[in-house]
Structure formats: structure tokens, C-alpha cells
Amino acid sequence: MPNPKNLRYLPTHEWARLDGDVVTVGVTAFAIEQLTEPTYLELPAIGTEVHAGEKFGIIESYKSTSDLYSPVTGTVIERNEPLVDDPATKRKGDPKPVNDDPFGAGWMLKIRLAPGATLDHLLTAEQYDAQLASEHH
Amino acid sequence: MANHRTPLYRWHVEHQARMVPFSGWDMPVQYTGIAAEHHAVRTAVGIFDISHMARVNVHGPEALALLEKVFTNAVATMTVGQVRYGLICNENGGVLDDILVYRWSDSFSAVINASNREKILAWWEQHRTGEVIIDDRTFDTTMVAIQGPQAADMVSAIFGESVRTLKYYHAKPIRYREGDGFISRTGYTGEDGFEVVVPHAVGQPLWEEVVTRGAVPCGLGARDTLRLEAGMPLYGHELKESINPIQAGLGWAVKFDKGPFIGREALLAATTDTTQPRRIGLELDSPRAAREGCPIVAAGDNIGTVTSGSLSPWLKKSLAMGYVRPAFTSPGTLLAVDVRGALLHAKVVPLPFYRRTKNV
Numbered sequence: 001m002p003n004p005k006n007l008r009y010l011p012t013h014e015w016a017r018l019d020g021d022v023v024t025v026g027v028t029a030f031a032i033e034q035l036t037e038p039t040y041l042e043l044p045a046i047g048t049e050v051h052a053g054e055k056f057g058i059i060e061s062y063k064s065t066s067d068l069y070s071p072v073t074g075t076v077i078e079r080n081e082p083l084v085d086d087p088a089t090k091r092k093g094d095p096k097p098v099n100d101d102p103f104g105a106g107w108m109l110k111i112r113l114a115p116g117a118t119l120d121h122l123l124t125a126e127q128y129d130a131q132l133a134s135e136h137h
Numbered sequence: 138m139a140n141h142r143t144p145l146y147r148w149h150v151e152h153q154a155r156m157v158p159f160s161g162w163d164m165p166v167q168y169t170g171i172a173a174e175h176h177a178v179r180t181a182v183g184i185f186d187i188s189h190m191a192r193v194n195v196h197g198p199e200a201l202a203l204l205e206k207v208f209t210n211a212v213a214t215m216t217v218g219q220v221r222y223g224l225i226c227n228e229n230g231g232v233l234d235d236i237l238v239y240r241w242s243d244s245f246s247a248v249i250n251a252s253n254r255e256k257i258l259a260w261w262e263q264h265r266t267g268e269v270i271i272d273d274r275t276f277d278t279t280m281v282a283i284q285g286p287q288a289a290d291m292v293s294a295i296f297g298e299s300v301r302t303l304k305y306y307h308a309k310p311i312r313y314r315e316g317d318g319f320i321s322r323t324g325y326t327g328e329d330g331f332e333v334v335v336p337h338a339v340g341q342p343l344w345e346e347v348v349t350r351g352a353v354p355c356g357l358g359a360r361d362t363l364r365l366e367a368g369m370p371l372y373g374h375e376l377k378e379s380i381n382p383i384q385a386g387l388g389w390a391v392k393f394d395k396g397p398f399i400g401r402e403a404l405l406a407a408t409t410d411t412t413q414p415r416r417i418g419l420e421l422d423s424p425r426a427a428r429e430g431c432p433i434v435a436a437g438d439n440i441g442t443v444t445s446g447s448l449s450p451w452l453k454k455s456l457a458m459g460y461v462r463p464a465f466t467s468p469g470t471l472l473a474v475d476v477r478g479a480l481l482h483a484k485v486v487p488l489p490f491y492r493r494t495k496n497v
Binding site for chain 1: 448
């Protein structure tokens with residue numbers, strides 16, 4: 001699956017898409033290929049402040065557990081709720097959309113950028129493609 | 138050094154398998170997904186490339202003597218066509234490998250873990266006395282596992298009805314096209330199943346025939362979740378040189394009455410040692426997986442370590458195996474596992490986690 005040109009990337013395989021001052025965040029198809037199908041996802045609560053390059057959550061598969069890193073600095077304003085457990089109703093989260101459509105339906109968070117925060121430090125699709133090519137050799 | 142590739146490597150790549158390095162080999166971890174492959178083995182039939190496992194023929198006048206010396210299970214009492222699981226231990230009882238030994242009319246075969254092939258060949262070379270020929274056939278044979286409730290239908294369609302009645306842990310020679318090999322009713326999935334060894338020349342035709350007849354290609358990812366549910370130890374995790382088979386709950390594969398073997402005295406002492414950690418099964422009260430190395434905790438005390446853990450695709454529970462102090466091994470004991478700083482409740486449960494309805 002090609003890495004969309006309109007997204008920016010962290011070297012740790014998270015993607016970010018800017019709309020106004022809100023950034024949608026997920027993980028790349030390459031991350032899912034490495035992890036294999038996700039079984040469990042832990043995301044920060046709405047209102048949590050996250051920081052660029054710092055851990056915001058956990059993703060697990062049958063094989064392994066990985067930390068998720070925030071591409072940007074800001075405040076979580078929305079989560080893709082069906083992906084995660086809801087303790088209030090005891091509904092189990094289903095992270096399958098992350099496997100099936102990591103750049104679309106598998107989005108995880110929407111983050112409102114902190115004043116002055118940007119996406120400038122993130123990799124372009126071209127730079128991220130180059131990183132993957134070098135990791136494959 | 139580049140990794141070894143099985144004769145099926147090209148097939149795996151052409152069929153979109155995700156290849157990973159494993160014990161010096163490039164192996165498929167999955168084709169379509171671990172859960173789907175796991176379910177195929179529990180409900181129908183799957184096929185695994187296990188050509189990375191070492192296959193060694195042992196023959197000559199002193200072959201039996203060598204195997205009795207280096208293997209914890211009894212060899213002399215095996216009937217022709219019988220297969221036995223057992224351990225290879227060092228003098229301290231530490232596990233060097235867990236293997237299968239096959240008895241043929243005038244020779245033996247052994248299936249050894251890929252990661253231990255060179256170590257075990259050297260160990261046997263060191264302990265041989267007299268005339269023994271140790272013939273490593275790993276690189277000119279292909280080995281596949283055909284596993285699942287429909288495995289018997291599959292292998293009898295291919296190799297003839299006589300394999301359907303093969304008893305559990307028994308083997309027989311087969312001929313596939315122009316290749317001579319053998320089949321055994323063994324496996325590493327907790328399901329009925331067979332393992333087949335054939336010459337390289339017919340390895341891919343056999344694989345393709347089994348897949349064409351409907352078996353689902355399965356990778357090492359499903360192999361690992363299947364063996365975890367079945368409570369089977371994996372060398373490098375539940376078994377290592379710092380662990381003895383008594384601790385691992387494998388005392389049934391150690392025959393003290395068969396005569397001397399390497400590690401016997403240490404293992405005999407281990408049977409009455411009440412201080413050594415023991416292997417247990419854990420069921421976590423969480424959707425999260427415990428992983429190798431996670432501390433096992435009781436009332437704030439670190440009392441053990443997880444050796445394998447995963448969400449179970451079939452039982453849909455978070456399962457783990459590990460070693461704990463003997464006081465904490467009773468089923469029902471409530472413990473906790475420290476998963477990256479989160480203390481998750483866990484309960485000791487009997488192994489295996491999953492037991493099939495037996496039909497053989």
C-alpha cells in the first residue's frame with residue numbers, strides 16, 4: 001500500500017494529516033505489516049495533552065506490543081471510539097479497521113495543535129518511502 | 138551470513154507471505170493473518186513449512202547406545218515406527234533441546250529445533266562411542282506439518298488410506314511421486330495432525346497438492362499461538378539451559394528407570410527440590426498480552442517471569458506461560474503480571490489451556 005502524499009510521517013510509522021488546526025493521527029500500512037493484525041489498542045482520553053515524539057498509546061498484536069508516538073504537540077479532541085474498550089458500557093474495542101484501512105477508517109486520534117505547533121518536523125511521504133526502502137536492505 | 142531458505146521460500150514470497158528471520162532461516166510468519174490461519178487449524182486443516190527444523194538420521198551399531206545416553210526418554214523400548222518426545226540435557230539437567238526420536242527397523246531419525254542444530258550435532262559428536270553415523274538431512278529434505286481435524290482426510294487422500302489408522306506418535310515410510318520419505322502423527326498445534334518429510338525434489342509438489350486440496354497455508358505466527366494454547370513449550374522461551382525438564386513439567390518424558398543418561402543424577406535431585414521455579418499457565422483478566430520477560434507478582438513480591446504470552450485467537454483470552462516459585466503454582470492462585478508498568482490480574486490455570494476432543 002503506497003504512503004499517501006498528503007500525509008506526514010514519524011520515523012516510528014505514525015502518520016499525521018492536517019485539516020485547519022486539527023491533526024488526524026494513525027499508523028502506516030508498513031507498521032501493520034510488521035506488527036500483524038492488531039488485537040488491542042490503548043488511546044489517551046479526550047483532553048489529554050500529547051507531545052511530538054512522545055508516547056501516547058499502545059498497540060498490540062498476537063505477536064508483539066508496541067508504543068504509539070504522537071507526531072505533533074496538542075490536545076486530543078476526538079478518538080476513533082469503536083477501536084478501543086469502553087469501560088463504562090464494557091463494550092470491547094475492535095481494532096480491525098486499523099488492519100484493514102490504516103490510512104482511512106483506522107485513524108486513531110484527532111489532535112488540536114498547540115499554539116505555534118506545526119508538522120514541519122515530520123517526514124514527507126517521499127522521505128518516509130526512502131526510510132522504508134533503507135530499512136528493507 | 139545470509140539466512141537459510143527452505144525449498145518453499147519462493148512459493149511463500151510469491152504468495153504474499155510476510156517473511157521474517159527465525160533461527161537462521163527466512164520463514165513465513167503469516168500469509169493472510171494469524172487469526173484466520175489459527176482458526177483454519179482448529180476447524181479444518183492447515184499446512185506449515187517446518188523445513189527449518191533439523192532432520193538427522195542416526196544409524197550404526199552404537200546408534201541406540203548414543204541416543205539412550207543423550208535423550209531423557211527411553212529408546213530401547215520403542216517399537217519400530219514409534220516416535221517419542223524427550224529432552225537432551227547437560228550434566229546439570231539443563232535443557233539443551235527438546236526433540237522427537239523416530240525408531241525405524243535398522244536406524245533412527247531425530248527432529249531437532251532449528252536454533253539448536255549445530256549445538257546438538259556437536260554434543261552428539263562429543264558423546265558418541267564406537268560406530269555411529271550421524272547424517273544431517275536438513276538441507277536435502279522438506280518437512281511440512283498438516284494439522285487440523287481434517288488432516289487425516291487430507292493425508293489419506295494423498296498417501297493412501299493406510300495413514301489414516303496411523304496411531305498418535307507413530308510413523309511410517311511413504312513414497313510421494315518419486316521421493317521416499319516418512320509421515321508421523323505428530324504436531325505442535327494441539328490438534329490432530331501429521332508431519333511429513335520428503336526429498337527436496339518433491340517438497341514443492343507436495344505442498345502445492347495439499348494447498349490445492351484445500352489446506353490453508355499457515356505461518357510461524359499461527360504456529361506460535363496454536364502451541365501456546367496447547368501448553369507446549371518452545372525452546373528459547375519455556376526451555377533453556379538454565380531450566381530442567383522437571384521444572385518445565387516434562388517429568389513424564391524423563392525415564393529414570395531406563396539406565397544412565399546425561400543429566401540423570403541432577404534430574405533425580407530436581408524431582409525432590411522444592412525451591413526451583415515451576416512452569417505454570419496464566420489467564421489474564423485483561424485483553425492485553427503478557428510478553429516474555431514480564432515479571433509475575435504476588436502481594437508486591439516478584440515471584441516469577443513470563444516466558445510466552447499472547448491473546449489467544451481461539452479462546453479469546455490473554456494467556457501466558459511462565460515460571461514461578463513453587464508456592465504459587467496451584468490452579469486458582471491469584472497473581473498479577475507487570476505489563477510495561479501496568480499490574481494486570483492473572484489466575485494460575487492448568488495446562489494445556491486448550492485440549493481437543495480426541496478422535497485418535
